[in-house]
Amino acid sequence: MLIETMTTKYTFTEKKDTRSGFGVGLLEVGKQNADVVALCADLTESLKMDAFAKEFPNRFFQVGIAEANMIGIAAGLTIGGKIPFTGTFANFSTGRVYDQIRQSVAYSGKNVKICASHAGLTLGEDGATHQILEDIGLMKMLPGMTVINTCDFNQTKAATIAIAKHNGPVYLRFGRPAVPNFTPADQKFEIGKAVTLIEGTDVTIVATGHLVWKAIEAEAQLAQLGISAEVINIHTIKPLDDAAILKSIAKTKCVVTAEEHQMHGGLGDSVAQLLSRKSPTPQEFIAVNDSFGESGTPDQLMTKYGLDTTDIVSAVHRVLKRK
Amino acid sequence: MADIAQLNKLCSQVRRDIVRMVHAVNSGHPGGSLGCVEYFVALYGEIMNHNPKAFSMDGKGEDLFFLSNGHISPVFYSVLARTGYFPVDELKTFRKLNTRLQGHPTTHEHLPGVRVASGSLGQGMSVAIGAALTKKLNGDKSIVYSLHGDGELQEGQIWEAAMYAAANKVDNYIAAVDYNGRQIDGDVDNILTLGNLKAKFEAFGWETLEVANGNVLEDVIAGLKKAQTYLGKGKPVMVLLHTEMGCGVDYMTGTHKWHGKAPNDEQLQAALCQIEETEKDY
Numbered sequence: 001m002l003i004e005t006m007t008t009k010y011t012f013t014e015k016k017d018t019r020s021g022f023g024v025g026l027l028e029v030g031k032q033n034a035d036v037v038a039l040c041a042d043l044t045e046s047l048k049m050d051a052f053a054k055e056f057p058n059r060f061f062q063v064g065i066a067e068a069n070m071i072g073i074a075a076g077l078t079i080g081g082k083i084p085f086t087g088t089f090a091n092f093s094t095g096r097v098y099d100q101i102r103q104s105v106a107y108s109g110k111n112v113k114i115c116a117s118h119a120g121l122t123l124g125e126d127g128a129t130h131q132i133l134e135d136i137g138l139m140k141m142l143p144g145m146t147v148i149n150t151c152d153f154n155q156t157k158a159a160t161i162a163i164a165k166h167n168g169p170v171y172l173r174f175g176r177p178a179v180p181n182f183t184p185a186d187q188k189f190e191i192g193k194a195v196t197l198i199e200g201t202d203v204t205i206v207a208t209g210h211l212v213w214k215a216i217e218a219e220a221q222l223a224q225l226g227i228s229a230e231v232i233n234i235h236t237i238k239p240l241d242d243a244a245i246l247k248s249i250a251k252t253k254c255v256v257t258a259e260e261h262q263m264h265g266g267l268g269d270s271v272a273q274l275l276s277r278k279s280p281t282p283q284e285f286i287a288v289n290d291s292f293g294e295s296g297t298p299d300q301l302m303t304k305y306g307l308d309t310t311d312i313v314s315a316v317h318r319v320l321k322r323k
Numbered sequence: 324m325a326d327i328a329q330l331n332k333l334c335s336q337v338r339r340d341i342v343r344m345v346h347a348v349n350s351g352h353p354g355g356s357l358g359c360v361e362y363f364v365a366l367y368g369e370i371m372n373h374n375p376k377a378f379s380m381d382g383k384g385e386d387l388f389f390l391s392n393g394h395i396s397p398v399f400y401s402v403l404a405r406t407g408y409f410p411v412d413e414l415k416t417f418r419k420l421n422t423r424l425q426g427h428p429t430t431h432e433h434l435p436g437v438r439v440a441s442g443s444l445g446q447g448m449s450v451a452i453g454a455a456l457t458k459k460l461n462g463d464k465s466i467v468y469s470l471h472g473d474g475e476l477q478e479g480q481i482w483e484a485a486m487y488a489a490a491n492k493v494d495n496y497i498a499a500v501d502y503n504g505r506q507i508d509g510d511v512d513n514i515l516t517l518g519n520l521k522a523k524f525e526a527f528g529w530e531t532l533e534v535a536n537g538n539v540l541e542d543v544i545a546g547l548k549k550a551q552t553y554l555g556k557g558k559p560v561m562v563l564l565h566t567e568m569g570c571g572v573d574y575m576t577g578t579h580k581w582h583g584k585a586p587n588d589e590q591l592q593a594a595l596c597q598i599e600e601t602e603k604d605y
Contacts, residue, residue, distance in 0.1 A: 037460070061456070061491075069449045069483035076389075076453020079438055080381050080461055084453075099443050100480070104450055108430050108440045 006220035009198055012182040016153035018174035018210075019117040023048025024153075025160025026085060026115075030056050033083065036164055039074055040087045041067045046176075047087035047117050067092045068100045074112045075104040083164055084112050090119035090173055091132035094139055105169050106142040113163050114139075115172045119149075120260035121288070121305055122177045122210055122298040131293035131301075137265020139171040140238040146191060147238040149173040149259070149267075151212035153181040155235060158189035166191055173209065175260075177298045180213045183233075194241035196248070200230035203316050204248040204255045208234045208267045211258035211286065211307065218312035229316060240270050242278070249281050254319045258286035258312055260302075282322035284315035330368045331540055332601035333405060334360045338571040339604060340401035340414055342594045345585040348418040351426065354581035355472065356398035358503050358538065358566040363402040365543040366468060370551075375407035378435035386465045387454050389439060391447020392472035392501065393427040394583065399436075400424050405602065408436035414605045445478025447471060448498060452488050452559075455496040466554065467496045474506030477515050482527070488559040489528025497550045499562040502537070505579035521563060530558045537564030571598055 030036050030052050039061040044050050053060040063070040067088055074084035086093065093116035094101070105112045116135065123131045140147045146168060150156040156174045163170045170191075183195075197212070198219050207215035212233045219229040230248050234241065249255055255275070257268035268285040275281045288305050302308050337360050345351035367373070371386040390399050397417065404411045409423070416422035423432040427442030439450045451469035458465055475481065488496060502520070504511050511517060524531040530553040534546035546562055553560045568582065569575025572594040586594055 058460070063487060064483075064490075066480075066483035066487065068446075068480040069452075069487055072446050072449020072480065072484065073453035073456065073487070075439060076450035076455070077457050079387065079450075079454045080383060080457035080463070082457050082460065100446055100449075103440050103443045104446050110439075 006217065006224065008216050008220045010182045010216050012180040014181055015178035016181045017176060017178050018150055018153060018156040019176060020048050021150070021153035021156030022115055022117065022160050022172070022174055023051055025157035027051045027055060029161050029164045030059065033164060035081055035083050036085065037061065037077055037082045038085045038087065039063055039070050041065055041070050041092065043088050047115070049087050067097045071097045071100040071112070072104050075108060075110045078110045078112060085115050086112065087115045087117070089130060090116035090135045091130055094135040094171070095132060098138060102142060106145050109144065110169060111167055113170045113172060115160070117174055118176045119173045120175060120210070121293045121301040121307065122175050122260065124176070124298045124301065125295050127295040128292040133262045133288050133293065134265060135173060136237055136259070136261050136267065137269070140265070140270065144168060145238065146170040146236065148191065148236050149209040150235050151209055151233055152179060152183050154183045154185050154187060155189065158187050159235060162189040162191060175210055179210055182213065192236045192239045192241055194244035195233040195235070196230065196244065197233050198229065198231040200228040200252065202228045202252055203320060204230045204232060204252045205258060205312060205316070206232045206234055206245060206255055206267065206271055207258040208237060210260050214309045215258055215312055217309040218316065221309065221313050222316055227316065227320070234267060237267050237270055240274060242274055245271060245274060246278055249275065249279055254282045254323050256284045256286060256312060256315045256319055260307055261287055263287035263289050282319050284319040286312055286315055325369045327541060330364050333368060334364050334540060335599045336602040337364060337398060337401045337405065338598045339595060339600055341397040342572065342586060342591060342598070343604065344397045344401070344414055344417040346591040347415065349585045350418060351397055351585055352394040352583045353397065353585065354505070354568040354575055354579070355392065355395040355501060355503065357572060357575060358568045358570045359395055359398050359470065359501050360571070361538050361540045361543045362470065362499060362501070362564055363398050365540060365547055367402050367406045369544050370547045371468065372465065375436070378408060380438060382438065383461065383463055384465060387438060387467045389447045389451040389454070389467070389469040390428060390441055391469055392444060392475050393441030396424070396426065396428050399428060403436035409434065411605045444472070444475040445480040448481055448484035451496060451498065452484055452493050455493050458495055466551070469498045471498065471500050472506070473500055473502045473504065473511050473517060474514070476500065476517055485524065485527045485529065492557045493559045494555050494557050497547065497554070497560045497562060499564050501566055502563045503566045503568040505568045505582065507579065507582050509579050524561045528558060529561045531561040531563065533563045533565065535565055537566035538570045573597060
């Protein structure tokens with residue numbers, strides 16, 4: 001593989017799962033703020049919430065396999081000043097409880113942090129019942145909902161700490177597998193602020209979540225071919241950092257969006273909507289194309305569904321021809 | 324204790340408000356609203372420790388109420404207004420464009436007295452439990468109340484919440500069911516029977532009591548005061564209020580047909596003839 005001869009502009013010393021970043025961040029924010037409470041629907045270890053539960057047993061609520069009730073209790077806990085973090089798989093954090101989130105949290109303006117692990121194909125072998133690829137779309141459609149999809153351990157930890165200080169409902173999406181941990185441990189996480197990881201002039205790659213590292217790998221491959229790619233890490237899908245994207249597009253004149261989500265309703269949709277209004281620009285989408293996932297290893301699935309580094313490189317070639 | 328005669332007069336005025344509000348916009352839910360008048364007047368006029376003049380979302384140090392069956396907003400709004408949460412005159416804006424009195428209650432328009440949106444059924448018990456848990460965490464000895472429709476109990480989330488409250492000893496919480504036996508499509512027993520409701524809640528671990536006539540104010544007050552004696556003993560408390568849908572307007576009783584239908588001009592007059600104007604109509 002070409003990638004093995006490439007040197008990316010970012011390095012990592014270890015692979016870690018984003019969900020562990022959430023767990024560490026939750027514990028830290030629990031120490032910082034006594035009003036932070038946490039709820040889990042029988043997936044405490046999977047969500048890495050066990051450290052918080054052990055440290056703050058009175059502020060941790062095990063609700064059992066009853067996600068709708070969990071969301072409602074979280075909404076109620078805000079009345080009197082608590083800051084609840086709910087934890088379960090992304091599928092059960094969104095689609096299963098959409099109406100509860102819509103009415104009791106979003107419409108009611110409650111300060112609930114809906115934290116969702118095991119999002120997307122990289123859940124792997126459990127198959128499509130658990131691999132939600134629609135959650136970003138579901139959540140970004142709710143008025144007032146902030147939607148965040150983090151790319152590595154450090155960013156997930158920073159995001160978890162940051163959203164506790166943000167007053168309003170938040171959807172925080174992360175995953176199961178160990179992935180390169182390359183963002184700084186001491187990073188400042190600003191909700192709604194894109195991070196330009198690599199500057200380039202020929203094409204903009206806008207990526208979120210696990211696709212951010214793949215975009216970095218793609219940039220290295222493209223550089224070998226003499227193509228200068230700008231890589232933007234979009235951790236906040238809503239509100240989208242319009243200015244950062246428009247600034248980059250003004251320079252590169254084309255864009256590839258990359259996400260572990262359905263093409264319909266995802267980051268690419270948000271970017272396309274922005275560009276069609278402000279600056280129509282050729283765009284290619286790296287996303288799942290109107291399909292459910294299936295069982296397999298995370299790597300196999302990312303390859304089969306076209307979410308790999310080589311897919312990003314191919315998309316760049318396609319979009320460059322459309323400039 | 325408040326003057327019962329005075330509170331009964333308030334009940335009468337609230338009934339007038341309800342039928343006038345739904346008539347004015349030719350929409351809304353008079354039946355369930357009329358059946359719950361005594362519960363609301365008991366709660367806001369006698370039972371709860373609350374602060375209408377300085378409403379705060381957090382309600383620290385106050386008793387809190389959550390309406391889960393949000394479609395009976397007319398009775399909720401009338402009682403909130405007439406106990407001082409907002410001007411009575413605002414009742415005339417019910418369901419009209421730009422109103423704070425939305426068809427179903429919401430916090431979105433910042434109406435004093437409302438702490439969560441409701442209308443999509445089955446969610447209010449979970450929210451009330453959350454608020455009760457926060458009161459415990461805050462060392463706040465106040466009580467949380469909620470009201471649910473009987474048809475609403477067909478929603479599964481209610482039973483998730485009921486299981487949770489008992490398992491976790493949420494004993495600063497008194498829920499109530501508007502047990503009128505009717506829902507939109509007909510009698511609850513014909514749609515999806517609740518079976519032995521008292522036995523169900525008891526089996527779920529709740530202290531459960533019944534008020535045989537939920538449209539007699541003294542009985543409702545006595546029932547809620549009895550319920551208060553069960554607080555702090557490791558169990559959530561359920562009050563099954565046997566009410567009559569449409570109570571106070573003869574032609575609206577004995578049927579489910581006035582669940583979500585407004586009276587026409589003639590029907591309004593027929594209703595108002597039966598209900599004394601004890602405070603001034605808005």
